[in-house]
Amino acid sequence: MSEYFSKAAAFAQNAAKLSKKMSEGLVENAREFGLEATSSRHYFDTSEEKMRDIKRQLDSRHDREKMDGLKRLIAMISKGRDVSEFFPDVVKNVASQNLEIRKLVYIYLLRYAEQEPDLALLSINTFQRDLTDQNQLIRAMALRVMSGIRVPVISPIVLLAIKKCVTDLSAYVRKTAAHAIPKCYSLDPSQKDALVDIITTLxxxxxxxxxxxxxxxxxxxxxxxxxxxxxxxxxxxxxxxxxxxxxxxxxxxxxxxxxxxxxxxPNPNSNNERTVPKKKSKDFYSDEEDSNDSDDSLDExxxxxxxxxxxxxxxxxxxxxxxxxVVLAVAKVFYHLAPSSEAYKLGKPLVRLLHSHRETQYVVLANIATMATQRPSLFEPHLQQFFVRSTDPVFIRDLKMEIMTLIATESNITGLLRELQEYVKSPNKDFATSAIQAIGRCAIGMPEMAESCLNGLMKLLWSKNDAVVAESVVVIKRLLQLRPQDNVDMIMQLAKSLDQITVPMARASIFWLVGQYSQNLEKVAPDVLRKAAKTFTTEADVVKLQIINLGAKLLSLHPTDHTINLITQYVLNLARYDLNYDIRDRARFLRGLVLINGKKENTGENVEIMETSQSTEANIILTDSLKRILLCEKDAPSEESPSAGRDRFTIGSMALVLNHSIPGYEPLPDxxxxxxxxxxxxxxxxxxxxxxxxxxxxxxxxxxxxxxxxxxxxxxxxxxxxxxxxxxxxxxxxxxxxxxxxxxxxxx
Incomplete structure (x- = not known):
């Protein structure tokens, strides 16, 4: 058995030696024909030995070795390595008959021609000779490289080459000549007149x-x-x-x-494009023919x-x-040039682009949002196409909800609110709060739907999600300002929920509502102030400010009420020693405003305010105006679209997507x-x-x-x-x- 294993080992050893000899023979034969087999790793090897090997390859008589050396140089350039030392060796191969070698040489020349302008000029004659080559690819390549060499002294030669190529029989060469014109212009702006003549010819x-x-x-x-x-x-x-x-x-x-x-x-009489009659559109996937084509689509x-x-x-x-x-460019033409009654054709093609990549979706949605601010009728028939998907990222989701609120109408608001209510149930707090804000924008944009939106938001006050409750209160506060005469019941419900609401902004909004409409809450408002005084020291700063305002407003309505006076003074004294200087300043201001005729607490003692005959009259005037100062009517909120301001930019421009002007942006002429x-x-x-x-x-x-x-x-x-x-x-x-x-x- 041992003899058998020894023979097997000897056989394996002989086989390995034979395989090694065969591989060495193949490598030697390949080297003779310039076909040396090398791995791609040597392209990025920058050792001194390899650099000498590259120089040897560039001087080789075999095209395969030259090509291999040039590839290694291009790989080093891609890594940021400076290989300008090989410029003389590369320029020698500029007239090679191998098209692939020429391409690699041209790439190298475009990179280092500015650093070695004298050596680069040695190849100009070769390029000029190539302009008469029978192969259109060589002619175009020669012109491309000549125009890409950033050496100002050759600009007249490049200009002559462009003039020669604009009359070439090959469309590809003429196209290359057109591409060379901006390069020549940036190299030598003084050639503008000659280049304009060439453009006129082209x-x-x-x-x-x-x-x-x-x-x-x-x-x-x-x-x-x-x-x-x-x-x-x-x-x-x-x-x-x-x-x-x-x-x-x-x-x-x-x-x-x-x-x-x-x-x-084409729209001389359209002062408000939002009121332009819209063309009746079909469903997105409808195959029915539109039988009512308008014969008077254009203004008579x-x-x-x-x-x-x-x-x-x-x-x-x-x-x-x-x-x-291309679709976005056409949309730009129709939006800025077409009659308003013809712009409906943009809706379906732009919605079709929403099925592409998310980056494309964002750009398209930003443009749709801008167009919807002025012409919401373009996208009203495609409301369902803007419903948020579970896979949509945040930037897509926010734009979709903004567009939905912009194109809301009496006919689709019911379905839209139903969809937004589903979004509120999302475990994503940011998504849920964005949906609540969208409901608020719908209510502000359509006052007739404000009651329906308020009823839905009031139901959210009992949600287990604190963020949903807080955002609901903030939105309800804005909506109640639109209904100043019919909000007592809702404010009372909000006051009852104060014990469950812990988010500072929501609590501050409730205290503001109770104080602002305290005239209609004679029994509830003082009790809210009493409960707020107990928790004043533990409240957030924004809540403390509203509690102080609530006490001042109640005291201005009931200046003789002893209980309210004491509670207000107690709150003001707590605020007097607060760590926040804004709260201390507010307390000092309100103390002097609402306690000018009564007794004010000073260092624990009640001291009568000293008045002169002149100050008495001023205090009376101030007392009479106190209600108008503290309880003046607040303007109803106008919810501004997040895309507001984008309409000042051209559709399809980068400035519109970024919502601010950028270098190179030029507005459309009037x-x-x-x-x-x-x-x-x-x-x-x-x-x-x-x-x-x-x-x-x-x-x-x-x-x-x-x-x-x-x-x-x-x-x-x-x-x-x-x-x-x-x-x-x-x-x-x-x-x-x-x-x-x-x-x-x-x-x-």
Whole structure:
């Protein structure tokens, strides 16, 4: 048996030696062909030996080793390592015939060209030669790198390269030239006039693949030169659906600013947009056709400019885009440009975006909340889409409840209150208190529902959740101010619950209510003061202040009542030695205000107040005015929306989401008072054909649907016919509908 094991061990040893020799042979053969097998860890190895190895690889005659060395350099750059010492070795490979090596060299050059401007200039000749290469990728890459090298001395060379590429037969190269324009402008602003001429040339481009980049360059170099846009306005509107998604956003932003300066306000008589009659909308998933299409959707007294209407009609198909930024950009156009009666088309597409990621939801909800403050009718039919889900984070939840309160109407308030009552039962205290605040906003916004909301909130006073009880009392206090003549019973119920309520703000609110309406609580108010005097020293500061106010108000109503006088003096004496200086100051002020004609306690003795003949008359006047001073009517509260102030910003802007102005934000221009000359837009040579468009960019569904005969026919209708967005939400058609393509042009 031992002999058997010894033979097995010898066999295993020989096999290991043979395997080692085979692997060494493979490595040597791979090294000869430049295919050395290495792990990815060596890309981040920065030892001196490895640095010498990288230099050897860059000088190698094998493309595989050069590529491996360049990858290691790029990996070090990504880690923040300074590898500018290899600049001469990298520049030598700038003319390599291997396209992958060129890409890596270009990445390295863009990183270190500013540090080594003299060496970077050595590669300029290579880039200029590449501009005439037969491969469009090489031509575009050469221009991209030239424009990315931040060396001011080469700006004239870059300008010449851009001028050469704007007439290139390849749309991809022309697009790259458009991207190079802002880079050249930031490098040398003195070249602005020449760059504007180049942009003017590029605006004549008929490729949807290029036009988006041209508009981006226009916004960077000369955003106010609308005279360059006049002859291309209609072309931009018609090309909008065929451009890529980010190009669509750029074009829509430009056309929005253009329209605000070239067309008249379509809502000249809408002083209060909240009262604009709303278009009757169907349920979110309804497939029924709207049989009552309004023929007078536009104001009869206002005639919409055909070019203005062309922009709105061109944007309608983009409401079906899968890109949320595109949908939001179209919403911006309709909100700021469309007649109020046409803005209802925004509701369903924006609600559809709420099924995306939470970050997108937050941005969309912030914009919806802003629009709902002025036009709540846009989202009234979609109330249920804003109901809070158990998985919603706090920032989504708060915005949804805010929107629900903004779009509350007589028809949906019952269901909304029922939903908010369910939220109050949540074990999450913050969520429950937010729901109670929402109920209060509904009651303040709709006074006719205040009684129903108050009854529901009064039931919450017996909740086992202290936070719910406290917030309910605070909201009830605000609501009772709206009903000053009919609140005695509720205040009495609140006074009875003082023994169970422990939250300071809630107790302070109850004491304020008892004191403010003590004229109607002649028997209850003094007893509340008596009980409050017993617990004064253990109360919170905010409660102590309201107890002092309660005593002063009762004494102003009953100046001759000996019991109230003694209790008030007792409370004021306790407050006189309180640790909080606000309470001490308040007590000193109220003592001098309400005890001027009586006896006041001073160091434990009753001393008559010394009065002169002049002060007696002043005291009488003050006594007569005491009730008006302490018991004056308080203005009813007006609950302000948390999104208040956002409406001063443009829809879809970052400033709106953050609710404050940020660098780079520019407000929309004001509407012109007189109609500008529209003949400037008639200079367009109508030679653009949709068959020149490039497929494969933007939403594939939109492209197929846009080329269908159904879609083209919809634009031949009159303005009063509305674009059917419900087809987009029909699950049966969207899952099986293959539409035939048509080669015809749009007919706007």
């Amino acid at each position: 605006l004549n481009d008929n490729s949807p693949f290029t036009i988006g980049s041209v508009i981006m360059a226009f916004d960077e170099v000369c955003p106010q030169r609308f005279d360059l846009i006049h002859p291309h306005y209609r072309k931009l509107c018609k090309m909008l659906i065929d451009t890529d998604e980010w190009g669509q956003i750029a074009i829509i932003s430009l056309l929005l600013r253009y329209a605000r300066t070239q067309f008249l306000n 007294s206002f005639s919409l400019d055909p070019d203005h209407e062309l922009l709105l009609n061109s944007c309608i198909p983009l409401l079906q885009s899968r890109n949320s930024s 509407w012109p008072t007189e109609k500008p000359d529209g003949s400037l837009r008639d200079n367009l040579d109508e030679t653009w054909n949709r068959s020149q468009s490039i497929k494969g960019f933007g939403s594939e569904y939109i492209g197929n649907y846009a080329r269908s005969s159904t879609f083209e026919g919809s634009f031949t209708k009159k303005r009063k016919d509305e674009y059917d967005l419900n087809r987009f939400y029909d699950s049966e058609e969207s899952s099986s509908g293959e539409r035939e393509e048509s080669s015809g042009e749009y007919q706007f």
